[in-house]
Amino acid sequence: MAAMSLTAPPPNALPPQHLEVSGLGLSRGGRTLFEGLDLRLGHWETLLLSGPNGAGKSSLLLALAGVLRPDAGTLRWPGGERPLLHLLGHESAVKPRLTLAENLGFWRSVNGPTGMTPGAALEAVGLGGLDRIEAGHLSAGQTRRLGLGRLLVSRRDIWLLDEPTASLDAGGVTLVAGLLAAHAATGGGAIVATHDELALTTPATTLRLGLP
Amino acid sequence: MAAMSLTAPPPNALPPQHLEVSGLGLSRGGRTLFEGLDLRLGHWETLLLSGPNGAGKSSLLLALAGVLRPDAGTLRWPGGERPLLHLLGHESAVKPRLTLAENLGFWRSVNGPTGMTPGAALEAVGLGGLDRIEAGHLSAGQTRRLGLGRLLVSRRDIWLLDEPTASLDAGGVTLVAGLLAAHAATGGGAIVATHDELALTTPATTLRLGLP
Amino acid sequence: MSLDAAAPKPNWLSRLAHPGAFMGWSRPVLLPLGLLVGLLFALGLWFAFFNSPADYQMGDTVRIMYVHVPNAWLSQFVYGVMAVASLGTLVWRHPLADVAAKAAAPLGAGFTALALYTGSLWGRPTWGTFWEWDGRMTSTLVLFFIYLGIIALWRAIDDQLRAARIVAVVTLVGALDIPIIKFSVDWWNTLHQPSSILTPSGPRMPGSLLTPLFIMLVAFTLLFLLLLLVSMRTEILRRRADSLSRQAVGSA
């Protein structure tokens, strides 16, 4: 993927954008989480969401994905209507009864075979060689890694990740940073809710929610 | 609880112990995780389990709790047979349909009302004032905090915690460290599998599993 | 999330339907409507009991008809109202439609229960049994089950906006299905046994029975509208109340 990073923008050009949000207001269970929130996600950009537990990070991601209906505000997608994107929630969308390869193979066929092969993806998330094991036999962190594999088997320009590093070891955290860097290098954008420090090598802005 | 820390041991006495394990061997899904593992958990002591994903931390905790049957080795509990302890797994044992107070109240009645009241426990884990909310309306981190509350409503000398800080914010991590310190200060022992750095103020040893 | 959030569109209907406006115009309507209902009932009952002949074979029990038929008719009419409201919920996302659907369900269940009750009361003297698996009776029973299921569904979901849309899906599925149920049940019964059981047929009725019946039909229908307005108002007030209290809890 290093080759692709040649497509990085000339320093003084304003990069095109994936998404522009203005005046977003969201409430849950009758409680207002935030109002008048503006954000923009450019190409080659990673937006980190931070904030205390209950600040509204996951809710914001769900609202951007169209799962929750915001009270107010507009989402502008340059293409016109919303493109397909990758959404990784708190749960990793892994089927314990299927093998690792079957899990990724399924997502590849359903989301479109526009990314790596399952085998390559497993390598990339550090589960190489476990293809034939049932996912139910994985540890918590290994399961999370398998969940990350889903992002790699189909290419989507926008990633919405909710605590991708949950229950990952130190190696896993750097791995996630690497995946994000590679994704950004190909012009993709990512919005990542996290409590960990991701050492990102690519342009990243941080949005703090729920300031006390 | 600070007052209790007066019961800390005189420096030159060998502290009594909660648990002594020798020659423990465990395998899962036909794969050997570790063999000949020795460990001891003294009073006032916290034992941190670290290691890469899939090293066997959760499995070790389950073996100590008697959920998994080890291949070899002996667990020696000073009292003779195994005392009741607190086991916090990857899942927080929270019922979404019950309110926070009801959740903790249930565990208090079931495990014995030997600890704080639900209200006090909720305060202690930073969920004060949310007593009447349904647990299903909590965020990931808030749910984990509620799970930690279970440890406080009933007093148990031994805690086995599996990634207590999963999806907690920075404040949550220090909170867990605080809970562990308070528990140790009362002479309790804890074995904690974690990937985060817990800044503990009380005597803590670290056991690394699955060295590469 | 507050009900008044829906921006009133220019056309008069949605202006009337705007919750705020609704609370405004519905209040003055209540009293006159109530009086009218009372008057019609008085009239209808007077006809029913003193000014209509006893049936030559059913005797005075025929008077049950004046209660039974209107309820039976409402049991179906109310569902129609709910179906329309559900369209309003799904297509126009109109908050008042949610409220109407929710308020109508228990009323419909009530009228259906009355239809069943009066019907079986009537059945006792005429057929010597409280219950007969007659097509019409059975389809009413199934309808009753559907009402209860919908009510249970309303009670099962606490987020009222979500509840409204999910219930709307069910209600519409039911709306498509109920004619099929009615038809299938009639067909079933007549298929399995000869049409020996007397099936009550309207047209054979003399006018002396029809006038009071008609008055009672109108009276009951208006009664339904009255109750609907009242319970819609209370529902709206209730929702405003809890969205306020929820904000309070949240900020606590």
Next chain:
Amino acid sequence: MSAFAAIVARELRLALRGGADALTLVLFFVMVAAVVPFAIGPDRALLQELAPGIVWIAAFLALLLGLDRLFRDDDADGSLLALREAAIPLEAVVAGKMLAHWLLTGVPLLVASPLLAVLLGMDSAAWGRTALSLLLGTPALTAFATIGAAITVSLRRGGLLAPVLMLPLAVPVLIFGAAMSSGGDGSGGAALFLAALSLVSVAFCPFAAALALRVSGE
């Protein structure tokens, strides 16, 4: 509140709050039984004759098909793991859940039975017998259902497996139940058998179920 009471209370709370409130439970049984005539025809005499059997089949299916819900959620959300460390033995926990399950199935069934009686044209005597037989028989069914649920959880495979395991065990209950409620001359003996069966299975179930649950962790 005692630990045992706490468990019963929680089960009731969860069931009555989570979607299936008391109304739904009663309604469920009425429907299951009310559906039968559609299949076998509206012939009054026939229905009347079959009524007890119908009620019992409804009870039987409703209990057995609903059973896998009993421990599944507790297993998924980690409660089952935590309950191993409860101040009361796992057997008592199971007993508590079993009692709650009975209150949530057997009792609504009894409540619904008069309605069923009207719909199926039972006379009051027949209804009395049927209700009594349900009262005597449903505890046994609940006990079997509980064992089945525990096995399902420990095998980590839900679906209809548990009912299939439990059906053969539960058949005697059905036989005696139907016999008792149809009230032939043997009905007195049937009643005794039912009572005995319920006592034994209720006493035995907690141990079997707890055993299955203990294994389930591994």
Next chain:
Amino acid sequence: MSAFAAIVARELRLALRGGADALTLVLFFVMVAAVVPFAIGPDRALLQELAPGIVWIAAFLALLLGLDRLFRDDDADGSLLALREAAIPLEAVVAGKMLAHWLLTGVPLLVASPLLAVLLGMDSAAWGRTALSLLLGTPALTAFATIGAAITVSLRRGGLLAPVLMLPLAVPVLIFGAAMSSGGDGSGGAALFLAALSLVSVAFCPFAAALALRVSGE
């Protein structure tokens, strides 16, 4: 493999691997039918007459009461959320799952029907009619079950509510099914109605279910 095929394939894999539901369904179905005689007495002539109804009740309840498995796991493990971003619309996903569900329930019922025929003493003609009626009717039942399952998911823990909602709606299927398999003079018409019902409900279900699922996320 196409996205649609992938979904069907996954459902089948999961079911056949995890708990072999298909087999257990057959067993369950057979047992239910085997149990009925115990409840209504061994009178052979009566049994024969009731056989089609019994088979249909078993199918009806097995399909509608077992329904909540359909989307529950996908909701719990986050798959449902991810499937909203599939390359095919959610309606197609639902259709895929519905097809798989039918293959895993309707087909086993057909497979089991000969056994039932023997147990209930049907002649081959009666069996043929019953099997055919199942073939025509189970798609409609599956469709109703799918809608019910989608609603259950949006309730999080549905309990008995979904069956209570769907049982009455599915009554026509039962009526026509039983009528067709009992093979009176109306049975030809019943077959037509059954087929029509299946067509319409199968065509309509994915939209209703997908709508409920979309709402459920909120």
